[in-house]
Each structure stands twice: as structure tokens, then as C-alpha cells.
Amino acid sequence: MKKLWLICRKADRDATLDTLAELGVVHVTPVVPPEGEAMDAARDEAATIEHALGVLPQEIPDEAPGIDHSLSADVVMHRIESYLVDRQKTESRMADLRTEIDRVEHFGDFDPQRIAALAEAGITVTLVRFDAHKRPEFPEGAQLHILSEHMGDTHAVLVSADPFEVEGAIAPPREALATLRKHLYNCHARMVHIAEHLSYMAAYRPLLEEHLAAANEQREMLSVSAGMGDTRDLVYLQGYCPADDVPAVNAESHRSGWGLVLRDPDADDHVPTLIRNPAWVRPIKAVFGMIGLLPGYREIDISAAFLLFFSVFFAMLIGDAGYGALFLVATLAARAKFRSAPAYPFHLLVILSVCTIAWGILTGTYFGITNLPAPLASLTLGWLTGDAAEANIMQLCFFIGALHLTVAHTWNALRILNSTKALAQFGWIALTWTMFFTARTMILGAEFPRFGYGLLIGGITLVALFMSKPRELKTEWANHVMLPLDVISNFVDVVSYVRLFAVGSASLAVAAAFNEMALAKGIHSIGAGLGAAFILLFGHVLNILLGAMGILVHGVRLNTLEFSGHIGMQWTGITFRPFARSTPQPTDK
Numbered sequence: 001m002k003k004l005w006l007i008c009r010k011a012d013r014d015a016t017l018d019t020l021a022e023l024g025v026v027h028v029t030p031v032v033p034p035e036g037e038a039m040d041a042a043r044d045e046a047a048t049i050e051h052a053l054g055v056l057p058q059e060i061p062d063e064a065p066g067i068d069h070s071l072s073a074d075v076v077m078h079r080i081e082s083y084l085v086d087r088q089k090t091e092s093r094m095a096d097l098r099t100e101i102d103r104v105e106h107f108g109d110f111d112p113q114r115i116a117a118l119a120e121a122g123i124t125v126t127l128v129r130f131d132a133h134k135r136p137e138f139p140e141g142a143q144l145h146i147l148s149e150h151m152g153d154t155h156a157v158l159v160s161a162d163p164f165e166v167e168g169a170i171a172p173p174r175e176a177l178a179t180l181r182k183h184l185y186n187c188h189a190r191m192v193h194i195a196e197h198l199s200y201m202a203a204y205r206p207l208l209e210e211h212l213a214a215a216n217e218q219r220e221m222l223s224v225s226a227g228m229g230d231t232r233d234l235v236y237l238q239g240y241c242p243a244d245d246v247p248a249v250n251a252e253s254h255r256s257g258w259g260l261v262l263r264d265p266d267a268d269d270h271v272p273t274l275i276r277n278p279a280w281v282r283p284i285k286a287v288f289g290m291i292g293l294l295p296g297y298r299e300i301d302i303s304a305a306f307l308l309f310f311s312v313f314f315a316m317l318i319g320d321a322g323y324g325a326l327f328l329v330a331t332l333a334a335r336a337k338f339r340s341a342p343a344y345p346f347h348l349l350v351i352l353s354v355c356t357i358a359w360g361i362l363t364g365t366y367f368g369i370t371n372l373p374a375p376l377a378s379l380t381l382g383w384l385t386g387d388a389a390e391a392n393i394m395q396l397c398f399f400i401g402a403l404h405l406t407v408a409h410t411w412n413a414l415r416i417l418n419s420t421k422a423l424a425q426f427g428w429i430a431l432t433w434t435m436f437f438t439a440r441t442m443i444l445g446a447e448f449p450r451f452g453y454g455l456l457i458g459g460i461t462l463v464a465l466f467m468s469k470p471r472e473l474k475t476e477w478a479n480h481v482m483l484p485l486d487v488i489s490n491f492v493d494v495v496s497y498v499r500l501f502a503v504g505s506a507s508l509a510v511a512a513a514f515n516e517m518a519l520a521k522g523i524h525s526i527g528a529g530l531g532a533a534f535i536l537l538f539g540h541v542l543n544i545l546l547g548a549m550g551i552l553v554h555g556v557r558l559n560t561l562e563f564s565g566h567i568g569m570q571w572t573g574i575t576f577r578p579f580a581r582s583t584p585q586p587t588d589k
Contacts, residue, residue, distance in 0.1 A: 001271050001297060002243055007236040007259030013228070017221055017579075019256055024580030025245035027272045029238055030227025039226055042219035049212040052080045056202045064200040073211035076204045083201075087194045090187050097184045100173060106148045106155040107170070109177040126158045127170040139164040217581060224579055239579070240265070240272055271297035274576035281307055283348035291556060294573030300411065302567065306559050307348075309404055311355045313555035316397075318547045319504035320511065321360025322367035323540075328353035363389075367540065368511025391444050393501045401497030402436035404558070405490075408567035420466045427462025428490070428566070430455045435491040443495070460487065493562045503550045507543055514539025 004026065008016040020026060107127055115125045130136050132154045138144060142160035149155070158166060173180065228235045236259075241249055246262060253260040265271045273294055277285075284307040288294065295301055318324065331349040335341075364372055364380035372380075383392050406429050413425035434455045440446040464483060468476040518535035521528070564571065 001240050001265060001274065002246055002262050003238070003265045003269060003271075004241050004249070005236055005238050005259075005261040006253070007234055007261075008257070010230070010233050010235050012256075013225060013235050016256065016258065017225060019252060021217075021221065021579055021581045023245075023248060023252060024578050025241055025248060026579055027240045027576050028224050028227070028579045029240070029270075030223075031229035031236065031238055032227055034223045034226035036222065036226045039219065039222040042215060042222050046212060046215040046219050048081075049077065049208055049215055052077060052084075053205065053208055053212065055084065055198060056080070056205055056208075057199050058202070058205075060202045061196075061199050064203055067203045071204070071207075073204075073207050076201065076207060077211070080198070080201055083194050083198050087191065087198075090190050090194065094184060094187045094191075097180055097187065101177065101180050101184065104170070104173040104180075105177055106150045106153075107157070107177075108147050111176050112172045112174065115172050122161065124158075124160045124163050126164070126166060127172060128156050128158055128166055128168045129153050129170055130156075130168040136167045138166060142166075220579065240576070242274055242576075265297070270574055272576040273297050273573035275301055275303065277301070277303050282344045283307065283351060284310070286345040286348045287556070291560070293560065293571050294575060296570060296572035297574075299569055299572070300415070300567070302411075302559075302563070302569065305407055305411075305563070307351075309400075309563070310555060310559055311351055312400065313500060313558055314352045314551055315355035315359035316500040317503045317507070317550045317555055318356045319359060319363065319507055320365045320367060321357045322365075323544060323547070324353045324356030324358075324360055326544075327356065365508055368508055368513075368515050368543075370512060370515075390501070390505075393504075394498055395440060395444060395446075397497045397500045398436050398439045398494055400500070401494045401558075401562075402432050404497070404563055405432045405493060405566050408563050411567055420469065423466040424463045427459045427464075427466070430459030431463065431487060431490055432494065434459060435494040438491060439495050443498075493566070496562060497558065499554045499558075503547075503554055507547055507550070510543045510546065511540060514543070 006016070006020070006026075104127075118125050130153070132149055132152055135154075138158060139160060139162070141162065142158045142164060144156055144158055146154060146156045158164075175183075224237065228237045241262075250260065250262075252258070273296065275295075281303045284303050287306070287310065288303075315324075327349060331346055331353060335343075335346040360366060361376075361379050362381045363384045364377060366372065366376065383389075386392075409425045409428045409432065413422040413429075416422050416425070434452055437446075437448055437452045437455075441448040460483075464480065467479060467483075473480075514535060518532040518539070523529045523532055560569075560571070563569075
């Protein structure tokens, strides 16, 4: 990535921005905070269009009238906004009506005008509500007529020839109860009418999406313009450009007469990250996008290692070939339905499904079934299914953990191979495998190998001697003090990979338990069959959901915390967003 400054005449500002947007290769950072009424107006317009698109359904009803191609986007927006305003007013009116109906419905249906007419004739009629178990004192001579009792309250009317005040008096309704209910019914009908016409407006979604793209483009243009530096007759902007796009920017600067300064970013610059992965690695973009992770510009890209180990973690955490087959079928069906969607999420799901099927076949796990048919049982791997299967799988988890962390420290060593600090990374590799053998001994009862002591001593020696250069000891002495805790933490990190076994075993136990619950008493009737089917469906859906949570909690964690911690990842990346006429994804699709 190259940092650039582009200078042009103030009179050429708009033309320069148009040309730069056509190039679409420069990530612009503001020189001054972008402000201005025009920019605020463009932002509000884009927000309004986004809101309108948000309320429109995705599908167009079959009974919808045809599209009127003479309508502009502004006219369509005006109609949608009028429907939304009408809906808001109707919703407010309905809320008021419900409140009024709830207040007076237990007094029955009567005309409030008759109460007013009686008052003019000198007869006071007052609605009262009081606790049915605690009747208040009423004025002498007033006649009490109980109308109803509800939820411990008595609803009544007091009639007297003289004016009076009484506790619990209720103001009469604005209109008769039947009239209020009729108004509420009409409001419901109005809401149906509005919803129907809003659904018809879904036919104009492509037009509004084009309008939104234009509004966002205008907003971005105004933001970049407002963020430019200004000095007399010149204006300038700053940003970042991929090194392989510099020739195109240089050529355009010569044609357009720009002043252009290019140099490598400084150490304290906030440089955006642009990742271009080979095709086989691109599926992992789906995970990074979902959890919002991006390596910093000066950090390494671990996409390939993340994909490889995440696929293994996914397979072991789900652990069921039947579930993997369901995932694969669902993925292929979804891809067939959403052909225009980006391909990489579906490719990722295919990879994860196939890995899950493979692991399930090797361990003989199909929907938690305990007694497998002979053809399926013959495909299992005895090391994973025999009497020592649990110990073997736990040992495999420790091995995967040690291998995973070894990749991290090897990567670190290769990056600083010309420095003596690389020896400290080799020391950490030795300590990691020492912790692998320690975990086998402490948890599985395996014998600790003699060469393990050499690994421990050699590893600690390399780390202690070469983790800091002599001139850095004044500032990094605390790292040496914390070394014993770091060694213990390394052991904990290796052992933490046993979660792959624990979660996978729990998933198998849940599936087997629901199978037993559904089929233990046999199926001797249609009702029993339906009940068993419901239990199986509920149990396995629940198990799949728990497995999905396990992937997020454990599968992602092992990559983003344990592995990233050992490799020194901070995930401080800023997405590279080029200033362009449209907003394509800067990374590979």
C-alpha cells in the first residue's frame, strides 16, 4: 500500500473527484473533518431511501398492478412516504381508540350525548369505578346502578338531582362504545389497505436501489470534497492506494495535471487493509465478515491457516455425518435458489459439511445411532471407535493444539529469521511440544518421554536468552519476570483444545438420549409414531443449534484467541474502501 497526496486547482475540484472516482483505487482519508449542509442533506436522503426499502417486502404480490415506467424515483419515494405517514397516524389513532375502549367498555354501550342532555335538565349522571370489596361513601340521595364487575372493580353509574363530587368518578367517553369500535375497525381496514399498497410498491425496489446507489455516491463525493485541504487556489486530498494500482494513478495525474506525492506509509499511519486471497482460501471471508475481524495492515494474513484448522474444528465439534449430510443438502439447495448471491459462503459451507461427513464416517456417528449397519460400521477407524477411543481422541485434540500453536510460532520465526529473536520462537515451539507430552501424562496417564526434559530445558533457555535483545532489556524486563506464567499459560492453551472432544461427545450424548427417548418403548400406533417423530425432530434440531453455538464459542475462539495470541494478532484492520463510482467489494469475490 502507498500513501498519496493529490493536489489540484480549486477550480478543478469537481472534475478531479469525478476522475478519481472513475479510477476507483484510492482509499481517501479526510484532511479536515467533512462537514456541510449539502453533505447532511445527502446523508438524510440516503437514510430516507434505506428506510423506504426496509419497509418494502422482497416479493411482489401476484395481484400487484404493473409497473408505471413513467414514475420517477422521487415520485415513488413521495408515495411511499405518504403511505408511511398515513400508517403512523393510523397506528396512533388505533392506540388512542384502544385506550379509550379499555377505559369505558365495562360501563356498557350508551350515547354520551344523553348524559350531557340530562345534565342540562338538572340531573347529574356520573360514571364511577371502585373496589368491589371496599365501596366508598356516595352523596345522600344519589342512586347507584351497578353495571358490571371486572377484575375486582365495580363499574357503576350514580344519578342525582343535585350536583356532587365522588371518589372514583370517570369522565364519560367521547363517543358511544359501538362508535369507538367502529372507528377501530375502520383503522384496521386502513392498515390493511396501506400494507397492500406498500406491497405493490415493491415492484419499484430496483428503481429505489439505483436511487440509493446514486444518493450514496453523491454523499461520498460531497464527503470527500468537504474533507479536502484548502490553500489559496489549490486543494488537496490524502489517501492510500494499492502498489499495483499506482501506475494507473500516475498516468491519470499526468493527463489531468495533478500534483501527486507517493511514499510508503509511516509506522504510525492508520493504513487500510486490502486482502487478495487465492480462490481456495476465499471461503473463509464468510467467517471474517460475520464476526467482523480484519488483520491490521502490518499484521499477517492467517486466512489459509484459519480455514484449514476451522474446518477440522467444525467437523470435530459437530461430529455427526448425518448432520453433515443435512448441511450439504441444505447448502446446495440454498445455492440453487440464490444463484446471484456471492459464492464464497456456499463454498465454505460445502467444505465444512464434507469435513463433518468425513469425521462422522471415521467415528461411526450418524444422528447418534448406536447400532450401525455393517456397511457403515466397516468404514470406521478403529483407533477412533475402539475401547481406547476417548483417550485417543483427547490425545488427538492435544496434538492438534500443539500443531496449531507450532504453526503460529513457526510463522513468527520465519518473519524475523534474520533476528536472534527467531530463536525464542523456536524455544516456544519446544515448550509447546513439552506441554503436549505433559498433557498426555497428567490427563491420560501416558509416560512422559525422556527427551521431553531436554525440550523443556532447551525451550526455556532459548526463550529466556533471545526473547529480547540486550538493548531492549531496560524496557522489556517485565516479559522475563512473567515468563513462568507464560509457560503455564502455554500448557493451558494446549489443554484447552480438549474442548473439541468434550463438545463433540456432548453432542453425541444428546443425540443418543433423544433417540432413546423417542424409540425406547417402540412404535405401536400412529400416535406413538407421531410422538416419536416429534421428539426426534425437536431433539436433533436442538442439538444442531447447540452445535452451531459451539462453533462460535469454541471453533472460532481457538483461531481468534489461542492461535492469534501466539502469533501476535491484534485484529486492528481498517477495511480498504476505495473512493469509486460504485461500491464494489475491494477483496476478491
